[in-house]
Amino acid sequence: MQRLFAIAAIASVSACLEVPGTGKPAELAMRDVSAPDGASLEQACTPSGVEMCFDAIDNNCNGVIDEGCGVHTGILQFAIAWDAAEADVNLEVTDAAGEVAQPGEATTSGLYKDRDCPRDGGCFSQNVENVFLASGEPEKGRYRVVVKLEKLGTATAPVKVRLGVRVGQRSYASAFELSPGDKASEKAFEFTL
Numbered sequence: 341m342q343r344l345f346a347i348a349a350i351a352s353v354s355a356c357l358e359v360p361g362t363g364k365p366a367e368l369a370m371r372d373v374s375a376p377d378g379a380s381l382e383q384a385c386t387p388s389g390v391e392m393c394f395d396a397i398d399n400n401c402n403g404v405i406d407e408g409c410g411v412h413t414g415i416l417q418f419a420i421a422w423d424a425a426e427a428d429v430n431l432e433v434t435d436a437a438g439e440v441a442q443p444g445e446a447t448t449s450g451l452y453k454d455r456d457c458p459r460d461g462g463c464f465s466q467n468v469e470n471v472f473l474a475s476g477e478p479e480k481g482r483y484r485v486v487v488k489l490e491k492l493g494t495a496t497a498p499v500k501v502r503l504g505v506r507v508g509q510r511s512y513a514s515a516f517e518l519s520p521g522d523k524a525s526e527k528a529f530e531f532t533l
């Protein structure tokens with residue numbers, strides 16, 4: 341009788357560092373962030389449980405804002421949410437080429453706007469505006485994000501607004517108030533990718 345000993349050298353360590361959804365490591369980061377007086381754009385994320393819809397907050401700190409809520413996301417995402425349903429707050433994202441993302445039409449760099457509340461009609465008092473990059477690589481350069489109180493309507497000022505920004509696998513957040521008036525009605529952020 342002869343025994344054969346097969347030595348199987350299984351030493352295949354799977355060193356997969358791929359970022360889900362992108363197929364490669366994403367090292368996108370914001371640089372030279374400029375925030376308006378009284379607001380900041382912070383990367384700090386405190387996990388507060390499961391993802392909540394329509395709050396523009398990455399509640400579970402997985403780098404994606406309002407996932408599973410019917411809003412689109414991408415490697416770039418900008419979202420605002422506000423509670424005063426009667427107020428009209430606008431999110432204007434200008435890409436590195438100077439184009440503003442509009443509902444129904446992508447910029448040349450691929451930024452779409454998929455919610456425009458409360459005008460959309462499908463908002464049901466869950467007022468969110470959302471801009472995202474559907475595919476491809478984000479264009480490098482300077483981006484400008486303006487959040488503007490367009491109409492107060494019957495809402496009471498100030499209107500509390502939350503802004504969430506996703507860049508790669510990181511999410512950033514800001515919270516501030518808007519009131520009617522030249523300076524108080526608008527917050528402008530800028531950053532470089």
Ligand SMILES: [Ca+2]
Nearest residue numbers: 398400402404
């Ligand atoms: Ca999330």
Ligand SMILES: [Ca+2]
Nearest residue numbers: 392397399406
């Ligand atoms: Ca959320």
